[in-house]
Amino acid sequence: MIELSGITKTYARSAVKAVDGLSVTVRNGEIFGFLGPNGAGKTTTIKVITGVLRADEGQVRVDGVDMSADPLKAKRRIGYVTDNPELFARLKAAEYLNFVADVYGVDTATRQERVSRYSGLFNIKDVLNASIGSFSHGMKQKLLVTASLVHDPDNWVLDEPMVGLDPKAAFALKEIMRERVAAGKTVFFSTHVMEVAERLCDRLAIINKGKIVFTGTFAELKVLQGADGSLESLFLELVADGEEGKE
Numbered sequence: 351m352i353e354l355s356g357i358t359k360t361y362a363r364s365a366v367k368a369v370d371g372l373s374v375t376v377r378n379g380e381i382f383g384f385l386g387p388n389g390a391g392k393t394t395t396i397k398v399i400t401g402v403l404r405a406d407e408g409q410v411r412v413d414g415v416d417m418s419a420d421p422l423k424a425k426r427r428i429g430y431v432t433d434n435p436e437l438f439a440r441l442k443a444a445e446y447l448n449f450v451a452d453v454y455g456v457d458t459a460t461r462q463e464r465v466s467r468y469s470g471l472f473n474i475k476d477v478l479n480a481s482i483g484s485f486s487h488g489m490k491q492k493l494l495v496t497a498s499l500v501h502d503p504d505n506w507v508l509d510e511p512m513v514g515l516d517p518k519a520a521f522a523l524k525e526i527m528r529e530r531v532a533a534g535k536t537v538f539f540s541t542h543v544m545e546v547a548e549r550l551c552d553r554l555a556i557i558n559k560g561k562i563v564f565t566g567t568f569a570e571l572k573v574l575q576g577a578d579g580s581l582e583s584l585f586l587e588l589v590a591d592g593e594e595g596k597e
Contacts, residue, residue, distance in 0.1 A: 352376040352399060352505055352538060357408035359394055368394040370560035372408070376538050378504075379531050383547040383554035384540040387589055391560040392540045393433055396509045399538070400430045412505055426454065429503035433510045433540075435490035439483030443474065443493050446482060447500060454501035461500055468496040471522045488514040495523065506530060508539035512546060524550060544582035558589045 357372040369391045376382040386392050397403040399410055401421050410417035412424040438446055444465075451461040469475040472492035482490065491514045498506065506527075512520050527537045527550060541547055547554060548568060556564040564571060568581055575584050 351378050351411075351413055351536060352507075353409075353411040354395070354399065355409045355411075357395065357398055357405045357410065359391075359398060359403060359405050367560050369398065369405075372557070372560070372562055374555050374562060374565060376505075376536055378536055379534045380552040381527055381531050381537045381539070381550050383551035384538065384557065385542075385544075385547060385554055385585060386540075386557035390557045390589075392557060393509055395557065396507060396538075396540060400428055400507055401425050426501070427504050429498035429501065429506045431491075431494055431498050431506075431508040431511050433513070435487065435494045435514075437482045437490055437494065439481065441482055442479055443482055443485070444478040446493065447478070447497055450497045451500045456501050464500050464502070465496065468499050468526075469493075471526070472496060472519050486514075488516060488519070491515055492519055499526070503535075505536045505538070508537070510540055510542070512541060512543055544580065544585060548581040556585060556588055563588055 352375070354372055354374045357369055358367055359369040360367045372391075372395060384392055384395070394403065398405050401417050401424065404418070410424070412427045415424040415427065417424045441449070447465050448461070456464075465478075466475065469478060472495065474489055474492050474496070477485075477489070482493065485493065491511070495511065511523060515523065524546070527539070531537055531552070551568070553565070553567050555562050564574065566574075571581070571584050572578055575587055577584060577587070
């Protein structure tokens with residue numbers, strides 16, 4: 351479970367709040383979509399959730415663990431896929447995966463089983479001995495997703511995970527999402543692909559100009575908007591009158 355309470359974040363060079371009083375609870379056993387226009391505050395929020403950034407105000411709790419009070423314990427409960435897969439170019443992919451497994455204290459047999467499974471699903475198993483610097487953007491994304499699952503996190507946080515993935519890999523990613531929530535784990539992901547969010551998400555939140563403008567199910571969004579359109583059309587209606595801020 352991920353709980354955000356009154357999260358506010360302002361960057362030093364800007365007087366505009368990238369995230370403004372944001373409160374959201376992501377429950378165990380659900381795929382939670384995080385939607386918003388460019389610059390709405392999605393990536394900032396995700397960086398606060400994962401402890402990459404510290405909020406100016408508010409509290410982040412991961413499975414009841416306060417991110418500010420005990421950041422290492424909270425971070426151990428998260429698997430994080432960033433929106434920019436810039437990794438250690440000089441390392442071999444296998445070396446990077448072993449490094450991540452070492453950080454999380456994953457034993458040899460377990461890491462080998464998980465690396466074999468996920469690298470196979472994403473079709474990078476045969477290139478694990480190659481340097482990361484030789485990988486395409488899509489291959490780096492697959493490696494990052496594999497690394498994020500090595501420690502079997504209870505909370506999987508993904509920022510635009512579909513970008514750069516081929517159709518087969520995107521399908522595998524969605525299947526893993528469903529598999530994890532079926533096991534009672536949490537998936538939180540941002541996306542611009544409305545069709546994916548509509549098909550996958552149990553609940554979703556829409557953020558605009560740093561503020562949450564909707565939280566709930568797709569059915570609840572339809573009732574709120576008094577319409578029966580697609581998620582894309584309802585989303586555009588909801589954020590139509592808002593100017594894009596800075597993320």
